[in-house]
Amino acid sequence: MNPITHEKLAAYAMVPPGPAEWIRVQLDTGGIAAGAEGVLEAIRNKRDEARLSLSVHRVGSVGYSYADPVVEVQSAGMPRTMYGRVCPGVAARIVQEHVQQQRLLDDHVIATRKRSTVLGGPITQILVKDTGTGSSDKTEFFQFSLVEEMRRRGVSDRVQVVRALDMGLYNEGVVVQLLPSAVTYANVLAPDVARIVSESLAEGKVLDDLLWSDPDLQTRIVLRNCGEIDPDSLEDYLRNAQGYQALGRVLAGMQPPDVVAEMKTSGLRGRGGAGFPTWLKWQLTANQKSPQKYVICNADEGDPGAFMDRSVLESDPHTVLEGMMIAAYAMGSTMGYFYIRAEYPKAVERVQRAIEQARAAGLLGKNILGSGFSFDAKIRLGAGAFVCGEETALIASIEGKRGSPSPRPPYPSVRGLWGHPTAINNVETLASVPAILLRGGAWYAGHGTEPSRGTKVFAVTGKVQNAQLVEVPMGTTLRQIVYEICGGVLDGKEIKAVQTGGPSGGVIPDKHLDTPVSYETLQQLGSIMGSGGMLVMDQHDSMVDVAKFYLRFCVDESCGKCAPCRIGGYQMLQILDRISRGRGAAEDLNTLRRICGAMQKASLCGLGQTAPNPVLSTLRYFIDEYKAYIEGGPSYARKMSRLQTGEAPKENLKVAATS
Amino acid sequence: MTPHISRPAGEAGPKAADIAKCDEGALLELIDEVERRHGYVPRDIAEEVNRLLEVRLERLRRIQGKLDTTIRRDVQNHVAHWRDEEGNLIMILHAIQNQHGYIPREVAMELSRELGVKLARIYEVITFYHYFKLQPPGQHNVVVCNGTACYLKGSGELINEVKTRLGVSEGQTTPDRKFHFDVVRCIGCCGMSPAMVVDGKTHGRVRSADVSGLIEQVKKEEAKA
Numbered sequence: 002m003n004p005i006t007h008e009k010l011a012a013y014a015m016v017p018p019g020p021a022e023w024i025r026v027q028l029d030t031g032g033i034a035a036g037a038e039g040v041l042e043a044i045r046n047k048r049d050e051a052r053l054s055l056s057v058h059r060v061g062s063v064g065y066s067y068a069d070p071v072v073e074v075q076s077a078g079m080p081r082t083m084y085g086r087v088c089p090g091v092a093a094r095i096v097q098e099h100v101q102q103q104r105l106l107d108d109h110v111i112a113t114r115k116r117s118t119v120l121g122g123p124i125t126q127i128l129v130k131d132t133g134t135g136s137s138d139k140t141e142f143f144q145f146s147l148v149e150e151m152r153r154r155g156v157s158d159r160v161q162v163v164r165a166l167d168m169g170l171y172n173e174g175v176v177v178q179l180l181p182s183a184v185t186y187a188n189v190l191a192p193d194v195a196r197i198v199s200e201s202l203a204e205g206k207v208l209d210d211l212l213w214s215d216p217d218l219q220t221r222i223v224l225r226n227c228g229e230i231d232p233d234s235l236e237d238y239l240r241n242a243q244g245y246q247a248l249g250r251v252l253a254g255m256q257p258p259d260v261v262a263e264m265k266t267s268g269l270r271g272r273g274g275a276g277f278p279t280w281l282k283w284q285l286t287a288n289q290k291s292p293q294k295y296v297i298c299n300a301d302e303g304d305p306g307a308f309m310d311r312s313v314l315e316s317d318p319h320t321v322l323e324g325m326m327i328a329a330y331a332m333g334s335t336m337g338y339f340y341i342r343a344e345y346p347k348a349v350e351r352v353q354r355a356i357e358q359a360r361a362a363g364l365l366g367k368n369i370l371g372s373g374f375s376f377d378a379k380i381r382l383g384a385g386a387f388v389c390g391e392e393t394a395l396i397a398s399i400e401g402k403r404g405s406p407s408p409r410p411p412y413p414s415v416r417g418l419w420g421h422p423t424a425i426n427n428v429e430t431l432a433s434v435p436a437i438l439l440r441g442g443a444w445y446a447g448h449g450t451e452p453s454r455g456t457k458v459f460a461v462t463g464k465v466q467n468a469q470l471v472e473v474p475m476g477t478t479l480r481q482i483v484y485e486i487c488g489g490v491l492d493g494k495e496i497k498a499v500q501t502g503g504p505s506g507g508v509i510p511d512k513h514l515d516t517p518v519s520y521e522t523l524q525q526l527g528s529i530m531g532s533g534g535m536l537v538m539d540q541h542d543s544m545v546d547v548a549k550f551y552l553r554f555c556v557d558e559s560c561g562k563c564a565p566c567r568i569g570g571y572q573m574l575q576i577l578d579r580i581s582r583g584r585g586a587a588e589d590l591n592t593l594r595r596i597c598g599a600m601q602k603a604s605l606c607g608l609g610q611t612a613p614n615p616v617l618s619t620l621r622y623f624i625d626e627y628k629a630y631i632e633g634g635p636s637y638a639r640k641m642s643r644l645q646t647g648e649a650p651k652e653n654l655k656v657a658a659t660s
Numbered sequence: 661m662t663p664h665i666s667r668p669a670g671e672a673g674p675k676a677a678d679i680a681k682c683d684e685g686a687l688l689e690l691i692d693e694v695e696r697r698h699g700y701v702p703r704d705i706a707e708e709v710n711r712l713l714e715v716r717l718e719r720l721r722r723i724q725g726k727l728d729t730t731i732r733r734d735v736q737n738h739v740a741h742w743r744d745e746e747g748n749l750i751m752i753l754h755a756i757q758n759q760h761g762y763i764p765r766e767v768a769m770e771l772s773r774e775l776g777v778k779l780a781r782i783y784e785v786i787t788f789y790h791y792f793k794l795q796p797p798g799q800h801n802v803v804v805c806n807g808t809a810c811y812l813k814g815s816g817e818l819i820n821e822v823k824t825r826l827g828v829s830e831g832q833t834t835p836d837r838k839f840h841f842d843v844v845r846c847i848g849c850c851g852m853s854p855a856m857v858v859d860g861k862t863h864g865r866v867r868s869a870d871v872s873g874l875i876e877q878v879k880k881e882e883a884k885a
Contacts, residue, residue, distance in 0.1 A: 030847075030848060030849060030862060031849050031851055031852055031864065033862065034849055034852055034855065034862035034863060034864040035852060035864055064851075066849075066850070066851015066852060067851065069851070069852065069864075302848065303845075303846075304846070305806075305807030305808045305809070305811075305845045305846035305850075306807050306808035306809045306846065306850050307846075307848075307850070308848040308849065308850050308851065311848040343754065343791050344791075344844070344846070344847050344848065345848060379745075381747075381750070381751065382750065382751060382754050383789075383791075384750055384753070384754070384789035384790070384791040384792060385789050385790035385791035385792075385844075386788065386789050386790060387845070398750065399747050400746070400747040401746075401747035401748060401749035401750055401785070402747075402749075402785065403784050403785055403788045404788060404789070419746065419747075460850060460851070462808075462809035462850040462851060462853060463808070463809050463812045463813070463853075464812060464813075468809075468850065468851040468852075468853070469851060470851075500808070503808070534808070534850075536808050536809060536812065538812065542812060550808070550811055551808075554845065557845075560788070
């Protein structure tokens with residue numbers, strides 16, 4: 002690709018949309034693990050066999066892990082449709098039936114969340130699904146009812162009734178969605194079928210008593226391009242994602258202080274979990290006088306159970322690069338590093354390709370877009386050390402040393418990588434930057450709540466019905482995220498707690514799930530926002546076990562430099578181990594609290610300071626479980642361990658949460 | 661001090677010529693057989709085998725020495741590639757581990773010479789990071805993810821299943837060097853928990869019953885090749 006000039010970049014903004022007919026296969030590590038590459042091949046083969054002209058694209062992932070492999074189809078005469086759990090056989094049927102015969106497939110459609118309240122035109126398809134958790138699934142019955150009713154009225158050949166895989170609504174009875182407008186009815190009962198056919202279908206009237214009019218809970222800003230574009234194509238990013246328009250605008254018409262001011266208006270705070278105001282970090286680094294300054298993208302994502310950063314890097318690497326460049330411009334830096342953990346080879350590969358493409362297009366290097374701003378980016382690999390997610394340890398790691406943290410002050414903004422002023426930002430933070438600079442800080446600040454503005458990406462996993470990536474405005478409640486977006490607890494079990502913040506966070510019991518999500522509220526509850534990992538636990542998960550799991554992780558990952566973390570963590574682990582074997586004593590709980598206090602006050606870095614969080618939080622809300630082990634002794638511990646390995650029949654561990 | 665016990669009279673043992681023809685596998689069998697028959701290895705056989713081993717070890721050492729030049733050139737190539745980058749040690753170690761599957765001691769020593777960095781400093785870095793291995797891996801790597809999501813969804817059962825099937829614990833290699841078993845923390849496939857990686861290929865939503873199938877598949881493909 003030839004170097005892009007400012008004029009060419011502006012021309013990309015005017016380019017009309019791409020091909021009208023396409024099939025997109027979502028390929029990230031999760032999708033590939035589920036077999037998406039075989040699906041891509043099957044679709045290409047079937048398309049070639051049938052000599053069709055529609056294009057088949059590889060795109061990133063929209064984050065619906067519960068439905069991988071995911072395929073999206075836009076073909077003539079049919080609404081844009083997303084299919085989940087697509088195996089090569091289903092993929093071939095998509096080409097044959099959806100594209101060639103213009104018929105949707107049963108049991109694979111993931112309904113759109115962009116629901117309308119008006120019927121724009123004649124209805125072409127009807128999606129139906131029983132979203133209740135009762136013992137009988139009425140989906141087929143309602144599909145049959147609708148077809149029968151339509152046959153009675155003589156309209157059955159015009160409209161196809163299809164069983165959906167997922168409607169995005171849960172526990173709302175039978176849900177019906179009318180395509181292509183996506184008017185959605187919920188809690189539909191058998192007598193309503195006649196009305197739907199006679200009024201909505203025949204007369205185009207919306208039934209207000211059944212209408213679902215709540216807007217979609219998700220607002221995708223960081224994930225805006227994930228699943229929409231090919232992460233390996235700069236061309237796609239430029240054409241279809243307003244790629245580098247933000248950078249162009251910044252370089253052409255803004256001075257560094259203007260960029261910082263825009264970031265201040267947006268209220269963006271560090272999404273790695275600490276929540277430090279991003280504009281302030283950039284300002285502090287910009288204020289330093291130094292011949293060389295660095296920007297680092299922290300893609301270490303060491304939290305077990307989090308995969309947001311991996312997804313963004315694999316699905317939309319150019320956005321993060323663009324954000325890094327804007328940050329560098331605002332601070333006067335000319336060199337950036339991506340610190341990516343070695344366990345993410347696909348992310349490393351895609352970011353490397355993005356950097357090379359940007360270099361070839363003149364978007365990295367000297368005098369970018371003729372503005373006089375020069376910048377280059379490199380990748381440095383992590384090597385399996387959780388502590389290297391901490392900024393001073395990360396800097397030590399890039400310097401090729403042992404990842405030991407250093408005391409702060411001096412903060413990296415003053416003295417960081419190789420002694421120069423350095424700003425370290427999380428992947429999600431940088432991915433938000435181009436959107437903010439393009440649409441304005443005020444637009445971004447319009448989302449979320451007062452001290453926590455904007456949106457946050459959560460990776461909801463564990464005992465949840467539909468594990469996925471969720472991006473919601475701050476202020477959305479935990480209950481909404483777990484139940485309304487992700488379908489509630491797996492197999493309809495009772496929820497016990499939601500864990501946020503990984504090994505640095507805590508558990509939040511059921512009674513606090515109506516808390517709106519923000520940095521402050523989660524801290525008050527004894528947890529932290531963290532990088533966004535959210536684990537759902539049901540009544541079978543033992544809290545003592547979970548505390549021990551996280552503590553063992555912190556002990557394994559402790560760098561060993563400071564005594565509180567190195568010794569305190571290990572001592573706590575020994576006590577917890579004794580308790581979980583039924584050999585604990587009542588004083589142990591107080592000892593645990595005292596060690597926790599010492600670690601929080603005296604540890605050198607965040608790892609030691611937050612390692613006590615899971616223990617403190619489980620003690621706060623589930624102290625009865627600890628007491629049960631202490632009072633029950635070894636026989637209780639044996640019974641519990643048999644429950645864990647599934648040898649004994651599982652009973653409900655009904656332990657009331659204490660405050 | 662045990663007195664010299666001579667072999668029971670009249671027992672003919674393996675002759676020197678026979679011993680010299682054996683390869684390592686046959687030698688092991690021979691010694692096992694002798695031990696079984698007599699309860700110990702008689703001195704004359706032990707001395708003969710010892711002599712043979714010394715000759716072979718000397719030859720192996722000389723071959724190793726010839727390979728040292730290859731090691732030196734490899735290390736020089738890696739260093740040259742990263743010469744202009746500051747803080748290149750970790751990236752060079754990644755390159756070495758990609759090539760060999762682990763960090764051999766000779767290569768680390770050569771790297772120390774080439775970079776002018778004390779060997780202790782190099783080992784300081786290698787031993788700090790979990791990713792770098794000091795032992796050769798097996799031909800095939802079986803990895804079970806033990807991140808929080810996978811842990812909640814039953815990675816413990818998968819770990820036990822692999823232990824049973826392969827007969828080794830985590831971080832160990834099977835005696836025939838075919839399989840190496842590792843447990844890691846979070847490969848980022850939390851939506852597909854529990855996850856396993858076999859020879860670089862990720863598998864999601866793995867159940868205990870699937871584990872033996874995955875291992876058998878690897879063995880089958882190896883037999884085919």
